[in-house]
Amino acid sequence: MISKSNIIDRFTSYVTIDTESNPESETTPSTKKQWDLATKLADELKVMGMAEVEIDENAYVMASLPTNVAHKVPVIGFVSHFDTSPDFTGKGVKPQIVEDYDGKDIILNEDLDIVLSPDYFEDLLQYKGQTLITTDGTTLLGADDKAGITEIMTAMEYLINNPEIPHGKIRVCFTPDEEIGRGAHKFDVEKFGADWAYTMDGSQIGELEYENFNAASAKITISGKIVHPGYAKDKMINSMYIAQDFINSLPRMETPEHTEDRQGFFHLTQINGKVDETVLQYIIRDHDKNHFAARKEMIEDLAAEINSQHAREAVKIEIKDQYFNMKEKVEPVMHIVDIAEEAMKAVKVTPIIKPIRGGTDGSQLSYMGLPCPNIFAGGHNFHGRYEYVPVESMIKAVEVIVKIAEITSEKYKD
Known part of the structure; x- marks a missing residue:
């Protein structure tokens, strides 16, 4: 069972760290403050028991979960980025927890009269009765893509604590500067060593994407x-x-x-x-x-x-x-999309297969030799004051990661 409080605590600890990237910078990462979260993630991976934890000179964080089965299984990876968009400030994020959402307006900031309303953002209505995490109206939230990081970290921790779930070797990587189009520029695909991977960087629950701009x-x-x-x-x-x-x-x-x-x-x-x-x-x-x-x-x-x-x-x-559009690189290995779709259905998530109106690290990684479809992280209204994420969507994303690992292991069993 995935702990809701664990998800909330982990996510809020990440989003309160300012990691805004800067397109004008020539360095990697583009802002020094991205190191704060990168270092924190590396430390947490070590504490939870992940292997081969390392952080390179450009703040790329990689780690491994060793296989727990005797048969040979392809190495799969999960990737998310820790920078936030320079489109809107990520400094001083104050996440607000909305328990048992009632389907009505959410007052983000009474003093500034900032309201998150289902009259404008109709997607809110599909989360009635759930727990939402919102901004206070003065910053973005950072669910893009700290929700994805939360989900990968929680899934690895869950697999470590539940060794009866079969899986092959799993690689994880957290990257800087995705929001300015440079998230995969210095990604060492050979060192990562995965046969394929998934970015946890989509929006609403169920999204599964292998086409992008x-x-x-x-x-x-x-x-x-x-x-x-x-x-x-x-x-x-x-x-x-x-x-x-x-x-x-x-x-x-x-x-x-x-x-x-x-x-x-x-x-x-x-x-x-x-x-x-x-x-x-x-x-x-x-x-x-x-x-x-x-x-x-x-x-x-x-x-x-x-x-x-x-x-x-x-x-x-x-x-x-x-x-570039990753479709060209993913279509020859469509079984990796099929596994993700099967995993979603197995945990009672309805897949929404559609093109991304944006890009992810996965698009570049696919052209670098690492086919990498994109899976939902759960957030909505990215890059602005109205950003929010349902906790239940993050829990389902964790379940999808775990199920992908399990299904991959079973499919390659002798």
Whole structure:
């Protein structure tokens, strides 16, 4: 039996540690504070009795649970990331426990009039009667992906304490910087040594995913000319106006708030502007490889057009690929998805197989030789003040991990 109080205590101890990553940093991890949780996790793994516990110079934490069966079983892995998104502050997280949720509005912060309401977030209603963990409305929660870490840690502890459950060797890894697209950049797949793995990084209970966006970032630097406004006639060039033209020239309905399923988008994430220079930060996403290439080409063509209008290089672009759709790498080994689906059904979770409108470490790992589908971690409304996670969903995720280990062992039994 998975202890609810153990899950809550472990999860809250993780989310109260600030691990926000920084896309502007060139180091790994991108912020020193990520070491705080990485070190804590390594220590906890040692205390619970995991083997081969190590933390490398880039804060990647790896450990093993040795096999407890005599027959040969493929080595499987479970992966989660400990950084949180720079989209919203993760400093000073104050998790709130909502017991026996009644299906009504949840007051996150009375003083600031911040309310988590099922009128807007309808998914809340499927968790009536359950225990929810929310924010206090001033930070994100960090269920993405500290819920996944909680589940992996708890599952390993459960298997150690219940040796009658058969399993092969299991590897676990906790990574930095996933939220800025670099979670797997320095992941040592050979050292990890798993035949396949699963990221515990999905959202609502039941999610099972082996398709994700192709992803790129785009930095658009627009140069102007600053002149005293009193003498600016035919001399000043305001880069912010050029930036406005650039933004408005991209398809307005191809943005996150207007797309769904496998539809791609351009997402403007940040603007820093002055008269003489404006910098736009975009992310580009599409499930289809050809459409993805076309989106990057559209950015380049738009920059060229604006430059021709101004008869100079007013717009400079820098596009960086971040990760690719893992479907191409997972489909040849679909049995690893089948095992996860079977495990969910065995613990009475209805699988929801769908494409990810995002990415996980698993997408990069799959291209690095480690096929790695994604499984639900249970949270909702990631990267913002309305984030929450049902404790019962985390418990079910633990049960899924344990069952995957058991089913894998049984399938390879002589």
